[in-house]
Amino acid sequence: MAKKIAKSLRRPLPAKAAPVQPEKPRATVTVTDNRTGKSFDLPVIDAVIGPSVIDVRKLYGDHDFFTYDPGFTSTGSCESKITFIDGEAGVLLHRGYPIQELAERSTFLEVCYLLLQGELPTRTQIEVFRHDITHHTMLHEQIATFYRGFRRDAHPMAVMVGVVGALSAFYHDSTDIQDPHQRVVASHRLIAKMPTIAAMAYKYSTGQPFIYPRNDLGYAENFLRMTFAVPAEEYKISPAVARAIDRIFILHADHEQNASTSTVRIAGSSGANPFACVAAGIASLWGPAHGGANEAVLAMLREIGDKKRIPEFIKRAKDKNDSFRLMGFGHRVYKNHDPRASVLRQSCHDVLDSLGIRHEPLLDLAMELERIALEDDYFVERKLFPNVDFYSGIILQAIGFPTSMFTVLFAVARTVGWVAHWNEMIEDPAQRIGRPRQLYTGHLPRRYVPMGKRG
Numbered sequence: 001m002a003k004k005i006a007k008s009l010r011r012p013l014p015a016k017a018a019p020v021q022p023e024k025p026r027a028t029v030t031v032t033d034n035r036t037g038k039s040f041d042l043p044v045i046d047a048v049i050g051p052s053v054i055d056v057r058k059l060y061g062d063h064d065f066f067t068y069d070p071g072f073t074s075t076g077s078c079e080s081k082i083t084f085i086d087g088e089a090g091v092l093l094h095r096g097y098p099i100q101e102l103a104e105r106s107t108f109l110e111v112c113y114l115l116l117q118g119e120l121p122t123r124t125q126i127e128v129f130r131h132d133i134t135h136h137t138m139l140h141e142q143i144a145t146f147y148r149g150f151r152r153d154a155h156p157m158a159v160m161v162g163v164v165g166a167l168s169a170f171y172h173d174s175t176d177i178q179d180p181h182q183r184v185v186a187s188h189r190l191i192a193k194m195p196t197i198a199a200m201a202y203k204y205s206t207g208q209p210f211i212y213p214r215n216d217l218g219y220a221e222n223f224l225r226m227t228f229a230v231p232a233e234e235y236k237i238s239p240a241v242a243r244a245i246d247r248i249f250i251l252h253a254d255h256e257q258n259a260s261t262s263t264v265r266i267a268g269s270s271g272a273n274p275f276a277c278v279a280a281g282i283a284s285l286w287g288p289a290h291g292g293a294n295e296a297v298l299a300m301l302r303e304i305g306d307k308k309r310i311p312e313f314i315k316r317a318k319d320k321n322d323s324f325r326l327m328g329f330g331h332r333v334y335k336n337h338d339p340r341a342s343v344l345r346q347s348c349h350d351v352l353d354s355l356g357i358r359h360e361p362l363l364d365l366a367m368e369l370e371r372i373a374l375e376d377d378y379f380v381e382r383k384l385f386p387n388v389d390f391y392s393g394i395i396l397q398a399i400g401f402p403t404s405m406f407t408v409l410f411a412v413a414r415t416v417g418w419v420a421h422w423n424e425m426i427e428d429p430a431q432r433i434g435r436p437r438q439l440y441t442g443h444l445p446r447r448y449v450p451m452g453k454r455g
Contacts, residue, residue: 224241
């Protein structure tokens with residue numbers, strides 16, 4: 001399958017392919033209950049690309065069985081046309097377009113349009129879309145007062161969860177999920193306002209005044225200015241830094257049915273408004289096993305501390321009895337290489353050169369660790385290559401973001417993916433409220449025992 005997908009990507013892609021609907025179930029798989037000897041068939045639905053799925057929707061109703069899949073790692077929870085991943089081949093496609101091509105040739109707002117609309121925009125379409133996003137970047141002025149309810153030392157992600165969740169209290173005119181126009185307005189507002197919300201979270205933590213967005217700047221440039229500018233002087237935007245941030249946003253825009261996206265979908269399945277759903281996604285992303293990986297990379301580098309200690313930690317990483325792991329190497333989904341990493345690796349060096357960074361200890365340590373690991377047979381044979389989190393952490397550190405802001409930037413980028421999946425879910429006639437099942441292993445029914453008779 002991996003070779004087939006990789007081969008298909010070498011063929012020219014059509015300029016505008018018509019959406020392909022999965023075929024109706026034809027094949028079946030036979031399931032046998034060894035306790036009773038009874039067998040029954042389950043239909044198979046073929047995907048356009050990637051693994052087929054066994055349709056178990058009637059399994060409980062017809063046969064009194066649930067499936068058991070902790071973490072849902074082998075369960076297809078929905079049908080989607082947005083993103084495809086093949087971890088074995090190292091492939092990531094957005095609406096059919098390879099992520100490498102989008103990161104090299106596109107812009108974040110163009111990718112946003114693609115994820116939302118399904119096609120790359122024309123020149124007129126992107127100009128209208130850019131105008132709509134740019135003119136939604138301002139926040140309701142009373143939200144500034146809302147920020148002051150947080151402690152100064154509050155984690156920026158805690159602030160993000162609270163503020164994004166509160167947007168529905170300020171924008172009542174875009175919470176009716178049954179109104180297509182309101183869904184569009186809410187989607188644009190979330191994408192547009194997230195950089196402003198994130199920058200204000202940073203400014204609030206530093207005690208600096210909020211910086212308002214400017215309509216003459218691009219998406220990444222505006223975010224950088226709102227984050228780092230001060231009223232006393234003009235902020236000069238580095239083109240290399242702005243391009244690196246734009247690429248980071250592109251590379252993190254969507255990643256199929258990950259934990260936070262699944263959270264947004266299941267929250268939205270209840271009919272919750274989009275602001276509440278995205279706040280739920282931010283809360284899920286905050287977990288160190290999801291959005292905190294690039295922060296963990298820098299924590300690991302600080303633990304190593306010195307280039308001389310790298311062999312010691314390399315040895316520990318190889319020891320199966322040692323709990324230490326090299327953060328930023330390998331990936332749960334990608335069993336080959338992370339297709340996003342090679343793009344960000346070049347951006348990493350471009351940013352360091354642009355900023356004139358030659359001998360920053362932590363960054364030097366990271367580069368040396370990368371070099372040694374890539375030359376070590378243990379890591380090469382197991383395909384434990386640096387992933388997107390390894391390089392993004394280094395870039396953000398070099399630009400001047402504190403580690404507490406790393407996951408915040410992830411949330412800014414991933415908002416478009418959450419919004420695209422939320423819209424797709426709302427428009428899916430097969431969608432029902434999420435209701436996972438369980439394997440119950442608790443007590444059988446028992447009688448209530450009065451307090452005086454409990455032993």
